[in-house]
Amino acid sequence: GESVGLHLPTLSVQEGDNSIINCAYSNSASDYFIWYKQESGKGPQFIIDIRSNMDKRQGQRVTVLLNKTVKHLSLQIAATQPGDSAVYFCAENRASGYSTLTFGKGTMLLVSP
């Protein structure tokens, strides 16, 4: 989920488990959502995106679910691997007419072997 203040929420899982990272967004008019992965010392990297006219989209080992009723987004990672350890951010385009994204505070995923 989203964090407030200094500490990121952390999800700790075992290698091979499925991971679910949640995100609450604020603007019901947002029409595009994206998940980024940020490894230590690197810039955010695109994982998967979804438009508001969809409620599910699948990629390789990842699935994004969108629930517009409760303004909730989730990222599911199947068979989590140690290389998946990173901070995960959701972002939304608030349909402002600009191509800008508003990012959440992030969730740290720790995968232990």
Next chain:
Amino acid sequence: DAGVIQSPRHEVTEMGQEVTLRCKPISGHNSLFWYRQTMMRGLELLIYFNNNVPIDDSGMPEDRFSAKMPNASFSTLKIQPSEPRDSAVYFCASSLKGDYEQYFGPGTRLTVT
């Protein structure tokens, strides 16, 4: 493609000094974004250019910050004078016009003492 290029990767400076951060977007991308990332505030959009023109600079914290994009392949973010609270990681990202997916550079870690 080399991706988004930022320089320097690390900058340590004393309070009051001028700092210039540089960015080369991905060739062919016509939107460029500058972000600041801190633990307290997360990833914040500072300014957004489209076709070298600043479109939204509402995130620029104060007059000490300025950004330019003299051509499609180069942008600078300048802080003058710098203050310790400016210490953060600064990211540049680029995208194709009309495409929400942004490609991030590796960031510049700025420390102001």
